[in-house]
Amino acid sequence: MNVVITGANRGLGLGFVKHYLQQSASVWACYRSDAGELASIGSERLHTVCWDVGSDEHPQGDLPDTIDLLINNAGIYGPGKDGQSLNRVTGKAMLEVFNVDCVGPLRVVQLLAERVIASKGVIANISSKMGSTSDNSSGGTYAYRAAKAGLVIVSKSMAVDLAPHGVHVITLHPGWVMTDMTHNTGLIDVTTSVAGMSAVISDARNYPAGEFVAFDGKTVPY
Template structure:
């Protein structure tokens, strides 16, 4: 398969890249400025692309002619928890996080949808249970919650719009993972999360388009 992954230089994105490369697939690994651990991967199947999804600028690098799997993984948390409280969260923080976590995946799909349609492929948008209204019992974290919630809605619209072309779209919750974003305080490691999410992706057609699914295959209340 031809697989394109955004935010592939570290964390979950890097985990996805390593997983699919180990299976012999061709991976286009996208990153904003720093390739990170991608430079340590020696594989003819790895193709790197410089792509800042927070802007409308064109990606730098050769893209595949067709894409069997597009993983919109790139995202940011924004200010720390205190900086996203009701009293302190700013309009600038809200817009910055929304731009990357929600508008960013939309930009990517707008750019690549014809390549995914050509392959009748799958789009997996990585959101978070933090964006679930049904699961929100602690409040706060305004910017991150709002952006990830909006991504679920955008993902559902993509699913409806692309379904006639044979493209399946799903939304993923990776779990609370030990990454830089969580300051390594997660409940599961990257390998556990990625192994689970790739199983969900492999069975994407078993779910309704745009469905919100956790790494363990359970539906996330929205």
């Protein structure tokens, strides 16, 4: 099984790397600039690739000819909560977060779609319940919410467009996870989130194409 993961040098991405290596998969772990803990993982099935998904530049490294699972995990939060308030958020911040969190996964799929089609594989796009209008009762966080909401729509279009080729696309909410992005606050740890999302991925074809699903298997209202 060939697995490609973006944003794989820390947090959820690194958790996915460790999970699929334990499942005896061959893993291509992509990172923007610093390999981080990936450099200390000693496995012949791990391949590291420098790839900034926020750029139109191609990855600096080889990727497999066939991909069974592509996980678009790379993302940024942008300015802190105060910097994303109604009075303070800037157009620059909005565009920077949208570029990485929404356009980034699209860039990745545009480049790798034929390789996923070759395996009739699965694409999992990591969004967030923060992008759900139904779940938004606190306002604020304009850049991150908008980018993650946009990714749900992009993911759905991917699902429709790739379904005739045997590729199944699903959108995932990881939960509120203790990572660097959340300053290690949260309700669950990385291992719990990754285990849950991996179970959903394994069962992806039992969900409608493009469905927005949380780590616990429940559909997220959009």
